[in-house]
Amino acid sequence: MPADRPSQILPPAGREEHLFAVALLFPCFAFVGLFAFYPILSSVYLSLHRIILGLPGLAQPFVLFDNYRQLLGDPVARHALGNTLLFVFVTTACEMVLGLVIALVINRSFRGRGMVRAAVLIPWAIPTVVASQMWRFLANDHYGFLNYLLFGSDLPAYRAWLADPFWAMLMIMAADIWKTSAFAALIILAGLQTIPDELHEAARLDGASAWQRFWRITLPLIRPAILIALLFRTMDAFRVFDLVFVMTQGGPADGTNVLQFYGYKKMFAEGLMGYGAAVSVLVFAVVLAVSLLYLKFIGRDILKEGSR
C-alpha cells in the first residue's frame, strides 16, 4: 500500500515532527514500560530472593540461584512443564487443522454465510471462565451431556471424566480447541481473501483439479497467514489458566497442572513470591525461546508489516 510512503509534498521530517511523534508514543510506552517490561525484569530480581508473603519479618534475603536449584529438582514443576508442552502441542495442532477447514468453508460464498461466520465467532467471544464451567458441566459424572451421549441410560457406565488425569487433560484440551479454533480460522480467512479469483480460474482452465489447486495455489499463498495464526495460538496456549482453574484446579494428582497455574499457586496461594518468580521466569524463558524460534522462520512476514 502506498499510504505509508513518505509524503512527496512535505519537507523531510524535522525536529518538530520527531518531538510530536515522541509525545504521541510516550504515554503508551509509559504503561507498557511500567506494567510489562519492568515487571519482567523485576521477576528475575525477585527470583533471586527468598520472599514469603505474609512473613515480612523474615526479611527478603538474596539467595542467588537457590530457587532455580529447587525448581530443577521439583517433580511437580517438571510435570507441569510437560503438561504445558503437551497442551500447547496438541491444541495448536488441532486448532490449525480445524481453523483451516473452517476458514475454507466460510470463505466460500453461500447463502447464510454471514450467520455461519457469526456462529463460529461465538465460542471465541464467550468468556473462558464461562466456557470452562460449560465444559465442566458437559463432563459431569452424573448430569453431564457427554455421559448421556455415550452411554444413554446405562448409568453404571457413566464416568467421572475430570477425575481421571488422562481424560481431564483431554477435556481441557477439547474445551480450548472448541473455544479458539475460530481465531485461527479468521486469521487464515484473511489470508484466503488475498488470493485473486483469477488464479483459481486460470488453473481450472488449465485442467487442475480442486485438490491440485488447493495444494499448488491456496496453501502456498496462505502460508504466511497460517504461520501467524500458529504463532499467536502457540503463545496463547502457553498461557492456559482459566480452563485449568475452573475445571480441575490442576488435579487430579497434578495431571492437568500447567506452568501458569503452578506459578499462580506458588505465588498467591502459598505466598512463595521468590520461588513463584523463578517459575514465572522459567515460563518466560520457554515462551521466549519458542517465539524466537518462530520469529527466525516467520519474523520477516510479521515485521514487514510494522516496518514499512
Place this chain on the structure above:
Amino acid sequence: MRGLHRLGFLLLVLAILAASLFPFLWFVLTSLKTQVEVTAIPPRLVPSGSLAFYRAALQEYNLLHFMKNSVIVAGFSTLGTLFLSLFAGYALARLRIRHKPLIMGSLLLVSMFPQISIAGPVWRILDQLGWLNTYQGLIVPYITLTLPLGVWIMTGFFRELPRELEDAARVDGCSHLQTLFKIIVPLAAPGVFTAAILVFIYAWNEFFFALLIMTQQPYQTLPVGIALFQGQYTIPWGEIAAASTMATVPLVLLVLLFQRRIVRGLSAGAIKG
C-alpha cells in the same frame, strides 16, 4: 456428483454450526430448567422455562454487582486503551520515526508475554500503591495488556486512510497537532470502533489478573464471580448456567451485530501484503 458435492458441503457447514453452538446452547437450556430437571438422569432435553435460577443468581449470588464491576472495568479499560492507541497508531502509521520495527516488535512482544511472568511484580506495584481491590488497580493492567492490540489495529487503519487530506491540511499551514485533531480524529471513528469491540471483549473476559487483584467480593468482576460460584454443599449448576448466560449475552449481541468488523479487526495488521 455435483449434487453429492453440495450435500457434503452442507453437512460440513451443519457440523461446524452444531459444534460451535451446541455447548453454549446446552448451558442456556440448563439455565432455564428447575433444580429437579438439572439433576435428572438421563438429562431432560427440553426445559420447562423456569426463571428460578436467574432469580437466584441475581438475588442470592449478587450477580448485578459483579456485572456493574465488569462494566466499569471493561468500559474504562476500553476508553483508556483507545485514547492512547489512537495517538500511538497515528504516530506509527504516519510520522517519520526511527526504529519503527523495534517499536512495533516490542509491542508485539508484550502481547505475547505469559501473564504469569509479570504477575508477581504487577501485584507488588499495585500493593504498594494501595490499588489492590480498586477499579484502577485492574484498569491499568488491562490498558497495558490491550495496548498492543489497540495500537496494531489503529496503525493498520491509519495506513489505509488516504493521506491527501492531511497533506493538504499541512500545506495549508495546520500544525501537526491541529491536523491530528481536526482531520484525523474525525476520520478514525471506524477504526476506533473496531478496536473498541475487541478490547472490550478482552477486558470483559479476562480472568487471571482479575483473580489476583480483586480478592474481595465487592470489587470482583463477572469471570471471577462465575469461577468462584459455590453452593453450600453442591455445585449450583443452574445458577452458574444462568449467570454464565447473562455474562455472555452482551458478547453474543456484539458478535451478531458486528461480525464483519470483528473479522476484519482480528486480521488487521496480522496479514496484509
